[in-house]
């Protein structure tokens with residue numbers, strides 16, 4: 143997805159800005175419905191991935207978990223996108239898989255999340271949405287929800303990665319930037335887009 147910089151700037155001005163509490167749906171019921179649907183999709187994506195990952199690590203160690211992330215994360219995202227009729231994915235300012243590189247709008251939101259975190263907002267409550275025109279002029283609802291780094295993630299995204307995991311990651315991801323994270327860091331975000339009528 144590529145969006146013109148102007149659209150991204152406009153989005154920042156026109157954007158909704160919420161913390162975890164539900165919105166009052168009386169003013170913008172269509173947008174409110176998209177926010178609710180996006181929260182549910184992001185939550186399901188996170189839960190499904192984490193369960194698959196925990197299971198794989200339990201049965202075969204962290205190196206086995208790489209298979210889940212490498213082979214299944216994209217499939218889970220694709221299945222959810224189809225089921226929920228919205229484009230569901232993950233992004234980060236430091237990506238492992240280059241296909242998760244943020245576009246201009248996503249990059250601005252990730253930086254905004256870092257700034258809000260620095261001001262003391264809990265990472266697990268950071269979210270942001272906006273209705274923007276994409277570069278084809280298509281009105282699009284966009285939503286992002288921060289992903290915190292927890293202990294489990296350090297096996298593959300931390301500062302000290304076990305040699306066999308490290309070797310496998312280097313083989314699969316020669317351009318890996320998603321290392322050196324600490325518990326509590328912003329690892330990235332779920333990102334959702336849905337064209338509006």
Ligand code: HEC
Nearest residue numbers: 204207208211212232237238239242295297298320329330
């Ligand atoms: C077993 C190793 C492993 C563990 C543990 C792991 N990841 Fe990852 N992670 C990966 C791999 C491999 C990818 C690249 C997936 C792909 O190619 O689509 C990835 C990609 C990601 C991405 C997508 C952005 C990017 O960098 O490409 C996010 C976000 C992410 N991981 C967050 C987490 C979080 C949060 C945790 C802890 C709950 C976690 N990961 C635990 C291996 C791991």
